[in-house]
Amino acid sequence: MNNQIEQLLKQYEQHIIGQSMNLRLLLCALFSGGHVLLEGVPGTGKTKTVRTLAQLLGGNFNRIQFTPDLLPSDITGSMIYNLHENVFETIKGPIFTNILLADEINRTPAKTQAALLEAMEExxxxxxxxxxQLPDVFFVVATQNPIEFEGTYPLPEAQQDRFLFKLIIDFPPFDDEKNVLKQNLLKTNMKENTEPLVNLEQFIQMQQAIHEVTISDQxxxxxxxxxxxxxxxxxxxYGASTRAAIAIGKAxxxxxxxxxxxxxxxxxxxxVAKPALRHRIHLAPHIELEGASVDYVIEELVGSIPVPR
Structure with missing residues (x-):
């Protein structure tokens, strides 16, 4: 089982270059049974990152482009009348999948956002x-663009709290970005379809094995x-909730x-503390005016707490 995880991470990092920590945290969130809010500028490979993870696990992948006119039924599904059979039929929406990419979730109104978040929770x-019921393996990665605010509907704080992690995808280092360029221009080691390394049954067994990992009182x-x-x-x-403590423990x-x-x-x-907390706390106004970032404050806070021996 451990060898499978090593191979999974190795293959994932070969396909997605320059995002090693984010890839591991994505997989960590999936193992934890949580969901991820992914923030990054356009063109940094967010969609490919999520699709590749689904391919490596042999799971189904769906992508929903969130727009201002998207309805809750466009996500969950609806019932239609079949004239030939003279009955109502249920048409399941794209949420019935293993890994779902909710692209630009902040571009759709609160009612549609709530439909997705309710499904994530229940x-x-x-x-x-x-x-x-949704599949046993059900993982949502919602993306949002940090640089466009016109025509957006920011996620309320209570809804952000539903995500296990918030990850930031930035531009890769120079050499890594050059390798991405080589891959795409020269088609070096590029595959249209990534072969699965594990199946969903094996992944569920791994998830169950995580419960055997112990956490001491200290x-x-x-x-x-x-x-x-x-x-x-x-x-x-505003500090973190009890749900934040549970998220840190699971992760x-x-x-x-x-x-x-x-x-x-x-x-x-x-x-795991920083990705689990960065969307759950809000800085005091005078700290925001000083230009301090949430990540910096979390790092300082964690560093000030004595580490148990």
Whole structure:
């Protein structure tokens, strides 16, 4: 099983160059059973990153382009009348998949956003009074563009809290970007269809094995101390919720599993704390005026807390 994870990560990094940490965190979120909010400028490979993950897992992939006129039924599905059979038929929407890319989620109104987020939380969809279960492996990656604000509907704080991680995809380093250019211009090592390395049944077994990863009381206390301090810091206006502590715990356990350990260390907690918290806290106005970033404040806060031995 550990060898499968190594091969999965190796193949993933060969297809998506220059985003090693984000790829590992995406896989960590998937193992954790959570969902990811992905922020990045256009042209940085967000769609390819998610599609490649689905291909490596042998899962189904759907992409929804969120627009201002998108309706909830365009995501979940609807019922239509079949004139030939004289019955109503349920047409399931694109949400019935294993890995879903919700592209530019901040371009659609709140009602449509809520339909997706409800399905993420409940893992089921209601169509005309009938409830349908979503697949056992169901992973949503919602993207948003940070540089365009006109005609957008920013996700409310309570809805952002539904995502396990918020990841930032930036431009890759010079040499990595040059290799991407080579791949695309010279078609070096390029494949239209990526071969699956595991199947969904094997992936579910891996997810179940994660529950055997142990977390000591000292590490649990360390996690809780991080979350608690976000509520006490004068630099933070709104601290993290209890859901944030749960997210850190689940993600740290999945990260330890990916590192082939059956126990969580404080370093695992440090790695997942920033992506788990950056969309859940809000800086105080005077800190925002000073130009400090959320990531910087989280790093400072985590670094100030004694690490258990």
């Amino acid at each position: 893992k089921q969809v209601t169509i005309q009074g009938e409830t349908y 590490v649990l206390d360390y996690m809780m101390r991080i979350v608690y301090e976000t509520r006490q810091s004068e630099r933070i206006r 740290a356990r999945a990260w330890a599993f990916m590192e082939q350990r059956d126990y969580v260390t404080p370093d695992d907690v440090k790695i």
